[in-house]
Amino acid sequence: MFLSRLVPHPILTLLLTLVWMMLMNSISAGAVAFGLFLGLVVPFLTQSYWPDRPRIHRPLKIVAYILLVLYDIVMANVTVARIVLFVPRAKLQPAWIVIPLELRSPEAITVLAGSITLTPGTLTAEVSSDAHAILVHCLHAPDPDAVRDEIKHRYERRLLEIFP
Amino acid sequence: MEMAFEIGVSALLVIGGLLGLIGSYGLVKLPDLMTRLHAPTKTTTLGVGTVLIASMLWFWVRHGHATFHELLISIFLFLTAPLTANFIAKAHLHRTAGHDDLPPPGDGAVWAGQQPPEDEQVDEPNILPEEGVGDAL
Numbered sequence: 001m002f003l004s005r006l007v008p009h010p011i012l013t014l015l016l017t018l019v020w021m022m023l024m025n026s027i028s029a030g031a032v033a034f035g036l037f038l039g040l041v042v043p044f045l046t047q048s049y050w051p052d053r054p055r056i057h058r059p060l061k062i063v064a065y066i067l068l069v070l071y072d073i074v075m076a077n078v079t080v081a082r083i084v085l086f087v088p089r090a091k092l093q094p095a096w097i098v099i100p101l102e103l104r105s106p107e108a109i110t111v112l113a114g115s116i117t118l119t120p121g122t123l124t125a126e127v128s129s130d131a132h133a134i135l136v137h138c139l140h141a142p143d144p145d146a147v148r149d150e151i152k153h154r155y156e157r158r159l160l161e162i163f164p
Numbered sequence: 165m166e167m168a169f170e171i172g173v174s175a176l177l178v179i180g181g182l183l184g185l186i187g188s189y190g191l192v193k194l195p196d197l198m199t200r201l202h203a204p205t206k207t208t209t210l211g212v213g214t215v216l217i218a219s220m221l222w223f224w225v226r227h228g229h230a231t232f233h234e235l236l237i238s239i240f241l242f243l244t245a246p247l248t249a250n251f252i253a254k255a256h257l258h259r260t261a262g263h264d265d266l267p268p269p270g271d272g273a274v275w276a277g278q279q280p281p282e283d284e285q286v287d288e289p290n291i292l293p294e295e296g297v298g299d300a301l
Contacts, residue, residue: 022233022235022236023232073242076206080203080206084187084189114247118242123201123253124253125253125254126257128270128274133271135275137201
């Protein structure tokens, strides 16, 4: 289709326009026009590097997901601060955890990996060669299986609803 | 009201400073690279975040003009912090971890960083000096 070749990533176009308006800190006609210009030109010029448009079902769930992750980031900070301050080095139990993935879209896996790194004492280190598992490092995990189940239940299940 | 607002903003600044301090202390205290990575990716990110929220509130309420720059800085920080951590972790694993140090991913796959290169001949740059260069010296 002609339109989809001209505007390969509509959401990216919208996002770039918004970011430009926030950078300019104004909603004047000039800012909107130039933002829209960037929003149209940048995705058009870079579309050969990003051929597939990620399919997103239920965009409203993204907002809920972002709020959940923000809440978890705040809690994560308290948890990590407590571990740093009060758990002695000898009692620290770092662990590697393998998380088998049901997510298949690369964008969804990236979002999941980012969320894991930003939240309680966990950090994504590697992805497997077939992209069916990720390797997560835990700062302090007396029970690694519980951490794996929580990540699968809390984040991956929600992401599966957004990226089918 | 004014007083409560100033206390709120100050509290955010102090919390931000404390979080930054704890993150830095974590870098010193934790035993190895992988555990050390945890401190700056979380604590410092939120520490900067609270300082930015304080700045946004202050200029909004005190000077009457809202700026979105702080919001953008937080968004970019939250987007880049996991990527930085991921790259440091990958480089660390690449340099130090052997095949037996990590749990296997299952399904007969290997971790992406430990994959043998598909064709070493292609990627090998030709570093031999051209003929005649050595003779001239």
